[in-house]
Amino acid sequence: MSSAIIQTNSKLDLVLERVVDVPRELVWAAWTKPEHIKKWFTPAPWMTVDCEIDLRPGGIFRTVMRSPEGQESSGAGCYLEIVPNEKLVWTSALGPGYRPAIRAAGTGSCEELYFTAIIMLEAQGARTKYTAVAMHGDEATSKKHEEMGFYQGWGTALDQLVALAKTL
């Protein structure tokens, strides 16, 4: 089976490369096991309090995050491609079983906008180079999401405050 086509767009996507001094299998485990994900996935001061992983195409990837004030927000996406120790692709735009995600305003979702994430691992001796790609839809869509209140916690405040700061 050939691999899916990936085309990145520098205006919409992020490509982050890191080299870590740990074996590839360990990096893979950190991305694919709930007990590991809970330890690092959510940017502090938010925490991951629950994580569900069904590691197969269409399988669920769900995380529940909690703010320092106890506000919880969850998001469920699904895996698209899994090549053990090499490549992991999931999206927040599709739910489990590839069902298109619907997020009404005010559901408290922490997934700030729909994205597809691609993680690629490459052994470099005892080290591992990993590349994380986060792909987004068009900017207009993301702006609309912001207006509809998809941004929770710091997102909403930040947007408002950035707008305010510009007027000062």
Next chain:
Amino acid sequence: MDRVFHGLADPTRRAVLERLSSGPAAVSDLAEPFSMSLPSFLQHLDVLESCRLVKSRKAGRVRTYQLTPQPLKVAEGWLEKQRAIWNRRLDQLDTYLADLKEQKS
């Protein structure tokens, strides 16, 4: 960047920032809409000041706060915001991986 997010991660602090966006204000005016104790409220102001989101000035017995818009500009732009989130995420991953490796050896 981390500090900015920490400063914004609380509804009281966000409300204070919104109030200050219309101009400087004294502590008593800022505290007035909130039903919390003054010491608790002052802690929020301390957090905002330590994040450099606001600065304060004392004149006589009155301390006045005002916005320092600079840190917010750092977080401008939705893609930059996503980049910040992913960078923080991967920083945490790399730290965690180093810990895991240490535990195993």
